Amino acid sequence: MSESSASAQPDAQTMFFVNASARRLNTLLAAMASPARYLEVGVETGQTFFEVSAAFKTAVDPKFLFDRETAPRGDSIEYFEIASDNFFCDVRRDFKYDLVFLDGLHTWEQTYRDFCNALLITPERSIILLDDVFPSDVYSCNRDQVEAVMMRQFMTGDPSNAWHGDTYKVIPLIRTFHPLLSYCTIITDGNPQALVWRSPQPSIRSTVLPDVSALNMPELDYLWFLRNQEGYNLMNEKDGLSLAIKALGLGI
Numbered sequence: 472m473s474e475s476s477a478s479a480q481p482d483a484q485t486m487f488f489v490n491a492s493a494r495r496l497n498t499l500l501a502a503m504a505s506p507a508r509y510l511e512v513g514v515e516t517g518q519t520f521f522e523v524s525a526a527f528k529t530a531v532d533p534k535f536l537f538d539r540e541t542a543p544r545g546d547s548i549e550y551f552e553i554a555s556d557n558f559f560c561d562v563r564r565d566f567k568y569d570l571v572f573l574d575g576l577h578t579w580e581q582t583y584r585d586f587c588n589a590l591l592i593t594p595e596r597s598i599i600l601l602d603d604v605f606p607s608d609v610y611s612c613n614r615d616q617v618e619a620v621m622m623r624q625f626m627t628g629d630p631s632n633a634w635h636g637d638t639y640k641v642i643p644l645i646r647t648f649h650p651l652l653s654y655c656t657i658i659t660d661g662n663p664q665a666l667v668w669r670s671p672q673p674s675i676r677s678t679v680l681p682d683v684s685a686l687n688m689p690e691l692d693y694l695w696f697l698r699n700q701e702g703y704n705l706m707n708e709k710d711g712l713s714l715a716i717k718a719l720g721l722g723i
């Protein structure tokens with residue numbers, strides 16, 4: 472953790488939102504030109520989706536855990552009760568999304584595919600927020616959600632249901648294979664999440680994270696993650712959001 476990360480405190484404005492994801496997304500939206508378009512992949516109860524104040528919102532989840540009958544409706548909001556692959560493949564749009572939140576299935580293959588697909592439907596000055604890129608313990612990065620929770624409870628007595636899967640492997644893939652993109656990982660003021668945006672001045676990367684160049688994904692285990700956290704570009708929330716907003720020249 473950097474010095475600035477350690478001293479980070481949420482300011483009065485950011486304290487307003489209870490949900491860290493919604494708070495970060497709304498901070499980004501406030502810097503974007505209006506009307507902004509927002510896509511959320513993996514919506515569940517809508518805890519974040521319904522708190523996000525974008526002019527146009529799209530929700531994608533194979534199983535929504537809220538009542539569609541009583542959910543907000545209108546021209547500015549739409550719901551697709553389908554898997555992300557189906558949404559990206561089958562739903563054709565005549566516009567692009569300014570802000571995308573990826574929080575669907577927590578495996579690196581699915582999240583990386585969602586990420587690559589999201590790149591196709593976002594313009595130059597857009598931001599993708601990735602959840603679950605920073606596992607909280609070794610149990611959390613089990614690809615099997617049920618086993619992750621059971622093993623933690625069995626081994627430590629901790630009843631937490633934290634589960635991030637191996638989504639953390641998407642960051643080394645972005646770092647290695649997407650030199651046109653910039654990213655940082657927010658690790659304060661709520662659950663860790665990565666912000667990704669297109670670099671206005673991309674530079675050739677001279678290094679890659681160990682092991683990734685050989686596409687040796689199974690070897691990127693939790694110990695690898697612990698050893699390579701520097702490569703996640705860790706930041707406090709305020710600095711991470713400001714970096715992305717300034718880099719894209721948003722709000723100007």
Ligand SMILES: C[S@@+](CC[C@H](N)C(=O)[O-])C[C@H]1O[C@@H](n2cnc3c(N)ncnc32)[C@H](O)[C@@H]1O
Binds near residue numbers: 512532556576
């Ligand atoms: C952690 S929850 C999302 C939480 C939500 N983003 C929020 O902040 O309140 C993950 C969701 O991903 C959904 N999901 C699982 N596989 C998916 C897929 N292939 N495509 C889209 N969503 C998926 C699950 O149904 C679940 O509702």
